[in-house]
Amino acid sequence: MSKDLMPVSSDNRDSKGLVPRWQEPFRPQFHFSPAKNWINDPNGLVYFKGEYHLFFQYNPYGKEWGHMSWGHAVSTDLVHWRELPVAIPETDHMIFSGCALVDWRNVSGLGVEEEPPLLAFFTAFDEAADRQTQHIAYSHDCGRTWMPYEGNPVIDLNKDHFRDPQVFWYEPDSHWVMVVALPQDHKIQVYNSPNLLNWTLQSEFGPFGNTGGQWECPNLCEVPVDGHDHTRWVLKIDVDKNLIGEGSGAQYFVGDFDGKSFSHQADTDGPVARLVDVGADFYAAITWSDLPSKHDSPVWIGWMSNHQSGKETPTDPWRGAMTVPRELFLWLERGAYILGQRPVPELETLRKQCRRHSDVQLSSGDVFELGDLAPNGAAEVQFELKGCEKGQAGLALTDDKGDQVLIAFDGNKGEVFIDRRLVGAAFHEAYPAKHSCPVREQGSIRFRILVDASSIELFVEDGRYVITDAHFLKANKRLGLFAKDCDAAWSDLSVYELASIHQG
Structure with a gap:
């Protein structure tokens, strides 16, 4: 059978019951979806050497959740995506969500000669021990293959729920920052590091806002305010149930960040938590790191599904897709900073x-x-x-x-x-x-x-x-x-x- 034909029931199937790949019923036409199998959270968004990298939670063996690994796709324009082989496969632990970045100064020592390495930070889930720890992998070939850091895990709290690290450089104090979730405690921890390998806890945020489900996939970034010359920090936290109706969704807080702790905007009733997107199918969005200078605002992408019905969506041979990439901005309403999202302008080329x-x-x-x-x-x-x-x-x-x-x-x-x-x-x-x-x-x-x-x-x-x-x-x-x-x-x-x- 040709790799471009799939045995799918469809109105546009040919006389042999085959439909061309990418024309299956419900197949996204301008959103990224894998050729086959299960996909959920976007991971490891990074720009390097002319490519926007999109890693993602992926099951290489079927369209149900399981065997979590990092799938991989690249784009030169945030519109057209080329799916590549699995980047970081499951081993004796699943590869849960995380981020990627360029270690430009090779402070980790994981680079080769003058070439900066790509570093991936992810949660390793040891199912047998029921433990989640934070790990590093590094790449010398533009993210195509990855090697585990010998010093893993870099953070181990001996917890069964401790996941989804985001790492970024904090320029004012010249150090690295990690935010990571304690899902069942409804807290976000903030760590600092001088070298991306050794991490020290600085503060915790929460519990605030919605605590009806587990907190996951934190993303902290500085966002410009429309019509003004200043920025504020936005902390996005996903909640896996009881946010959009009984389902999952994303909430956010606006405030200040000093490199060590996040302080939120509050009103007379306490911390203000708002919904990022009020639809059922937006989850686990994270921002790209190391964006080129033409981007004036953070850009993120989310999983266009949910934890309530996402495991049963009637698609085949894949299940799950991403939103379009979106630029972030803040706008002022009655003195409050509100988060907005716009599709990236590159989509207009379609x-x-x-x-x-x-x-x-x-x-x-x-x-x-x-x-x-x-x-x-x-x-x-x-x-x-x-x-x-x-x-x-x-x-x-x-x-x-x-x-x-x-x-x-x-x-x-x-x-x-x-x-x-x-x-x-x-x-x-x-x-x-x-x-x-x-x-x-x-x-x-x-x-x-x-x-x-x-x-x-x-x-x-x-x-x-x-x-x-x-x-x-x-x-x-x-x-x-x-x-x-x-x-x-x-x-x-x-x-x-x-x-x-x-x-x-």
């Missing part, structure tokens, strides 16, 4: 044909058909919505079975939402759900919607509000505008067909 409408006005009960999606199911929709002082108005994505997902504004509640409840049989009880967030802007609201074969990413008001949800609508999908119990107007409406990153 735009193809565009259908434009300068002005569409609908009364209650009206619909306006925008036409069918391209066969690959990939599109970008932008518009400005006015009116809708009550009721609902927005965009409907519908398949040939009549199942729908609504992406819209609710004037009664003053919130934007993605509603997946208008479906027939669902693969999981958590799938038919509505995810929403209040918006400050009411008179005119700007939508940017990225639709892929099995996902929707909604960015409102240039990324001030973000909702990410998977969808599993069937074939022959089409777009339309609707107004319910209101009059509404759409202006500056653009519908772009997006090219597949798998072509060429």
Whole structure:
């Protein structure tokens, strides 16, 4: 059998029941997904020698969670990804989440001659001993192969839950910083090191905010404030359940960092924890290290799935995908710093044909058909919505079975939402759900919607509000505008067909 053909049930299968790879049902067309098998957290994001590296939690043996190793893909533009062989395989321990960086000055001594090494920091899970410790591996060939550090583990607290290190350079005090989670204690530890090998505990953060599940995958970074010439520090912490409904999600705190401890922004009720993304399918995002100077803001990517239904998504021969890479920014609302996310501008290179409408006005009960999606199911929709002082108005994505997902504004509640409840049989009880967030802007609201074969990413008001949800609508999908119990107007409406990153 050709490696480019897969035995998958599909409307576009050939006479032998085979469908070309990358055209399977629900296959993402402009998001990274592995050719086959299970994927979850992004790991080891680093830029080195012209390549953006994306490592990720990966099961080389099937599309269920297990045998955790680091898969690997590279890109020169954050859009088109080339999957490489497994980078760090499971040995006598699983390779859990972590980070990677360039040791430019070879302070670790793990480099060769004048060539700086890549260092990966990850949690090693010894299943037999039920212990999680922090390990290092290093690479001399641009991340293709890795060698374990002989002094592993570099941190061992004799704990069964102690994971997900992030390491970065703190320039003001010229030392390295590690943040790492104590998941069941709902704490984030901060360590310092002069050489990336020897680590000293400096402080702990937490428990604050949501503690309904385990804390995981901390990410601490300095983020610029839109319209101002200063920055603040953002600490993102994932929670594996009971955050978005009963499912997983990400919360964040804004504050200050002195290289040793993080102090959060607080109000009269205590620490302020906010949601990074109010959709069901955004988790474990981490930022790239060593970005080139053209990036003015941190850039991260997340696992576009969740811990509630992610193990049952109806995809084959893979399971799981990443979000689009997103730039981070802060904006001020009533004196509070709020985290925003924008798709990286490189994604605009995928735009193809565009259908434009300068002005569409609908009364209650009206619909306006925008036409069918391209066969690959990939599109970008932008518009400005006015009116809708009550009721609902927005965009409907519908398949040939009549199942729908609504992406819209609710004037009664003053919130934007993605509603997946208008479906027939669902693969999981958590799938038919509505995810929403209040918006400050009411008179005119700007939508940017990225639709892929099995996902929707909604960015409102240039990324001030973000909702990410998977969808599993069937074939022959089409777009339309609707107004319910209101009059509404759409202006500056653009519908772009997006090219597949798998072509060429």
